[in-house]
Amino acid sequence: MAEKVTIIVFSGNLDKALAAFSLAIGAVAMEMKVTIFFTFWGLSVIRKDKKVSRTRGIMRKMLNLLNRGGARRLPLSRLNMGGLGSSMMKKLMEDSKMPSLEEMISMAQKMGVEFVACTTTMGMMGISREDLIPEVGRLAGVATYLGEVSEGKINLFI
Numbered sequence: 001m002a003e004k005v006t007i008i009v010f011s012g013n014l015d016k017a018l019a020a021f022s023l024a025i026g027a028v029a030m031e032m033k034v035t036i037f038f039t040f041w042g043l044s045v046i047r048k049d050k051k052v053s054r055t056r057g058i059m060r061k062m063l064n065l066l067n068r069g070g071a072r073r074l075p076l077s078r079l080n081m082g083g084l085g086s087s088m089m090k091k092l093m094e095d096s097k098m099p100s101l102e103e104m105i106s107m108a109q110k111m112g113v114e115f116v117a118c119t120t121t122m123g124m125m126g127i128s129r130e131d132l133i134p135e136v137g138r139l140a141g142v143a144t145y146l147g148e149v150s151e152g153k154i155n156l157f158i
Contacts, residue, residue, distance in 0.1 A: 003032045004152030006145070011158060012044035012069070013077035014086050014101065020158045021104040027154070028111045036108075037145050038136075039118035042158075043125065044069040045101075046117060046133050056126065069131070071101045109135040116140050 005027045009020045024034045038046050047069025076085040093100065099107065109115065115136045122128070122139065129139060138144075149155050 003154065004148065005032045005034045005154040005156070006148045006152050007034070007036045007156045007158060008145070009036055009038045009042035009045055009158055010040050011077065012041035012074055014074040014089060015076050015078075016158050017042075017045045017071070017074060017101055018104070020156070021101065021108055023156060023158075024108050024113045025104065025111060028108070028113050032154075033152075034108075034113045035116060035148050036113060037116045037118060037140075037148075039121045043117060043121060043127055043132075044074060045071055046105075046115060046136050047127065047131055048133055049073065050131075071105060071133075074101070105133070105135055114138065116144065118142075118145075 005024070007020050007024055009017065011017070020036065024036055028034045049070030049072050074086065075083065076089060079085040090100065116138045117127075117132055117136050117140075119139045119141045129136075
């Protein structure tokens with residue numbers, strides 16, 4: 001039976017998302033079963049690159065306006081410099097023939113990495129299933145995550 005790896009993506013930062021997907025792709029290439037759970041700001045990684053979600057309540061609307069999501073919009077965790085840092089990182093990746101985050105997301109899904117979005121956070125932030133990219137296979141909560149973790153040996157929090 002294959003080793004199980006779970007990765008929690010809690011951050012909506014480009015560099016952290018890149019690390020999570022590099023680890024996921026590496027693990028699945030080593031024939032491990034990989035599940036990535038996206039929660040809180042990590043949901044930005046798997047949100048469609050589109051206008052603000054239609055949601056109820058002024059606070060949710062404000063939150064979604066400030067945090068539109070989409071893999072192309074993610075800032076760096078450090079030295080973002082109003083987006084200049086992210087642009088520089090993407091250019092360096094391109095020059096190094098490294099796949100973009102969007103390419104890594106597609107690659108991971110095609111290799112069998114399972115993407116799970118946290119229903120509790122989605123509800124709190126007013127994010128619907130329609131707001132997420134099609135690669136997201138499941139919506140689930142803490143019980144599902146804990147079930148996955150209890151079966152695996154490797155659990156990463158990014």
